[in-house]
Amino acid sequence: MTETSPAPVRDDPEGTPAAVPAIELAGVRKSFQAYGETVHAVRDIDLTVHEGEFFSLLGPSGCGKTTTMRMIAGFEDPTEGAVYLHGEDVTGVPANKRDVNMVFQSYALFPHMSVFDNVAFGLRRRGVDKAETRKRVGAMLEIVDLTGREKRRPSELSGGQQQRVALARALVNRPRALLLDEPLGALDLKLRQAMQVELKRIQREVGITFVYVTHDQGEALTMSDRIAVMNDGGIEQLDTPRAIYERPASRFVAGFIGTSNLITGQITAVGGDGAEIGYGEGRIVVPLNGASRAVGDTVELTVRPEKIVIGGERPDRGSYTSATVAEVVYLGTSTSYLVTTAAGDDVTVFVQNATNADDIAERGSRVWLSWEPRHSYAIGTA
Amino acid sequence: MRRLKGAVAPYLLILPGGLWLVVFFAVPLVYMASVSLMTGNLIDGFEQTWHWRNYTDGLDVYGDKFVRSLWYGLIATVACIALAYPAAYWIAFRAGRHKSTWLFMLLLPFFVSFVLRTIAWKLVLTDQGPVLGPLKSWHLLPKDFHVLDSGFAVVSGLTYNFLPFMVLPIYVALERVDHRVVEAAYDLYAGRFAAFRRVVLPLSLPGVFAGVIMTFVPVTSDYVNASVLGGPDNTMIGNVIQTEYFTNSEYATASALSFTLMALLLLGIFAYARALGTKDVLEAAGR
Amino acid sequence: MDRYDPALRRGLTSRRNVLRLMGASAAALAASACSIPGQGGRGDLTQAQIDAFWKGRTGKGSLNWANWPGYMQDDHASIKAFTKDTGVEVNYKEVIQEASDWFGKVQAPLAAGQSIGFDLMVVTNGIQTSKMIELGYLAPLDHSRLPNFDKYAAAKYKDPAFDPGNTYTIPYESGITGIAYNTKYVKEEIDSIAQLFDPKYKGKVGMMGDSQELGNFGLFAIGVDPEKSTPKDWASAARKLREQRDSRIVRKYYDQGYIDAVAKGDVWLTMAWSGDVYSLANDDVKFVVPKEGGTLWTDLMMIPKPAGNPVDALTLMNWLYEPAHNAPLTEFINYITPVPATRQYVLADAAKATGDDKADLERLASSPLVFPSEADMARLRNFRVLSQQEEPQYQKVFTPIVQGS
Structure with a gap:
């Protein structure tokens, strides 16, 4: 390994202060020159991944999440800033000398090698002896449920099996962290869901830090301990899945995570536990979480579709507004209503198909929407 | 009716190519086989006599030319690999968006007539020319040292002239190597050399294999290089066949020699394919 | 550059066509049956047979000529002059690079009595020419239409051993x-x-x-x-x-x-x-x-037997033997002309010319390589x-x- 220097001590509100973070990016920036212009793929990112954590980098394509991961893996060098692995500055250390392994998008298995040789590749490069290699590969193939397929070529395996080979090939080296680049992107929905559970199980079993890159917010929410939502090269929000879902820090996060209804209004009154917004024929109450807002300020608030109740009567408490049903979509376990509020916002409402066999409302009918104020969230009031 | 059409369609597709092969390859081949067993001359005519001695005589008289041709073919093919691989590698992995430009540059000389190129060679390599002249005047080479009209010149010419047939398949094979697979090797602790040795090289071997077949066969049966760049001791079997056919009108001998050459080449290629063309070799190279 | 042209261009082109020829010959070979009939002994003719060949044939006003590279001025001046004189159009192609390759190419169609696309070709005396005579591939020449040959050709070129009586061939140039x-x-x-x-x-x-x-x-x-x-x-x-x-x-x-x-x-x-x-x-x-x-050695003009315009070919052959017509060609080709009287015209041209051209022409007229001495000839x-x-x-x-x- 090259020279090492200790990572700067940073205050760490959530993790245990004693533990050295598994991965730390400090002021990392990556710029490219393209057609005479400087393009920032990643701008000034600071983040810390804890030991044993399942950490996701989530964002649309082109947001910089893959570049960030490649800088951790050692395939790219940051233009500015430093990368620390277990407190050691690895900036500039090539990929083959970093104690992290990667599961590639579409796996990048060695097509000319058997499953066994694929998985043994890293161990052989590190000079692990034959018996040990055999033992560890065998054990790892058992974990990923591929025992008996050692002699197969990757092309003779199903997509899910290839995925597991890629996982085994990386994990068998017992890396300090495993980086996964959209590993489930090539699988069909059912298999993807099964693999999500599987990945989570394996991660618990081996106890290795996972950094997971995905553009699928559902995947990130399901599996992650924490998520960094990225947009345009920067981190929009870094928090637990629940916090990100329920308290999106920005309009972008609100829009990107789940289906979100965005309502804009002006504060008409500020009370002890929130602000009141006059909204068409109804009213909306939204908690301010201690943030200071004044009467006349414009707020953007979000309400998740499953939190909204549709009724025929005007409610007398909480937040409510009248609306017209524009579209009804039956989704099996639930029904999705697309409605237009009296103030002109388009709002989606999910209703579980629990007992009522018939639709609550038909297309074109006038209805009342209502929700608990605590289920709405004013953006920027974390 | 529709089903019949569907069943016939694939055969219709191979019809043009198939006919072409039959007319221009199979028929002449069968005919040549028949001629190779005839006796006679152009004036009195040739008779089908099943004269197998055309073959044994050919081997007796020209055995040394066969051996020399195979030997030259082997050296030139190996030299082609040595030259083509780094070039193809560089273009495939390092040339960036100028790939096609470099490839074109590499092939550019081959748009010029072979004879013009060879004449250029003769200008450059002549005894007192720009290369040998200074070396001789500095006494780095003996006075009567020469490159032209030697086996070295013939093999060099063969190597040069058939280089594209090696570069292109290797390039295509390398181009098809997924760079993520190479990155995966780096990620799994392989250094530059190990990544090349264990991943890139085995994955490009099919290209080398194709290149060897595309080079070795025409190189071994070539006659132009030997006649232009060679001396009296560098005659190849192609020259013999050409002389027998065109100058001596010995059609039977020429055909028998051609078939012997073809058999030797097929034998060589099959042996090579058996030894190197299998999955196991690629797999072994990866370990 | 012109001076170097003949040899250089022969060198440049000599190999290129061989590959093409190989293909053509193989296909032609394949066209015949399970044995290749002999065609020997067709060289000897009686005058009656020659007359029979030419009977009823007339000029058609055009001809196709196959020649070696460097055997005609780059601007085809002599051909243009011929067309102007006689009205016969000439389609001139430099397609012959080696006698044996050329023979390999034309042998199959000539054996089958099919046209090779040329009415006149120039081949060196030697094995291939002898074979073509022997195999009956050539048209016998009608000397009544070649008065200039009888009149101007040097004695050395008349009645050669390889073609007694110039039955099939007359020289183009020699060396x-x-x-x-x-x-x-x-x-x-x-x-x-x-x-x-x-x-x-x-x-x-x-x-x-x-x-x-x-x-x-x-x-x-x-x-x-x-x-x-x-x-x-x-x-x-x-x-x-x-x-x-x-x-x-x-x-x-x-x-x-x-x-x-x-x-x-x-x-x-x-x-x-x-x-x-x-x-x-x-x-x-x-x-x-x-x-x-x-x-x-002599490069010979000859007419393939299946040629479509043999009379026009004869017209050209006769025209070329006129010393005034031959001179410009010899000045370009630099080989030995079979028409010794040409030298007078070269000297006359030299007298008219100036500067480098004059020096070149004088060198030509006095060169033993183009107009050899009696001692050399002997x-x-x-x-x-x-x-x-x-x-x-x-x-x-x-x-x-x-x-x-």
């Missing part, structure tokens, strides 16, 4: 095979074929790869006139040549490239054709007719005419030498 040597390297006078065999020139001697040219010089070396040689002489000549090769005196057996090689000093002395040396215009390179003898011998039985025998003796066997 001498002798020795060229580079005086920068060779510090003695070269006047003998024996010097080509001198061990002190080890690795510096060029010989020709053509079996007849090579055989001729081998025969001269053992003191035999090639034209009168016997199979026994061939064997001794071959021994002599093989010895020369095995003691590594011979650097290379050349088809065309010897002239560059001797000019650059890759070989110091070599068998050579007079016109190449003249065209080289290099004062260091000298050409001699050796005292043992040199050979006179030393020149002809190629041996090989009968159908002798030819394979001759080839078996001499071709292995070139192949290093």
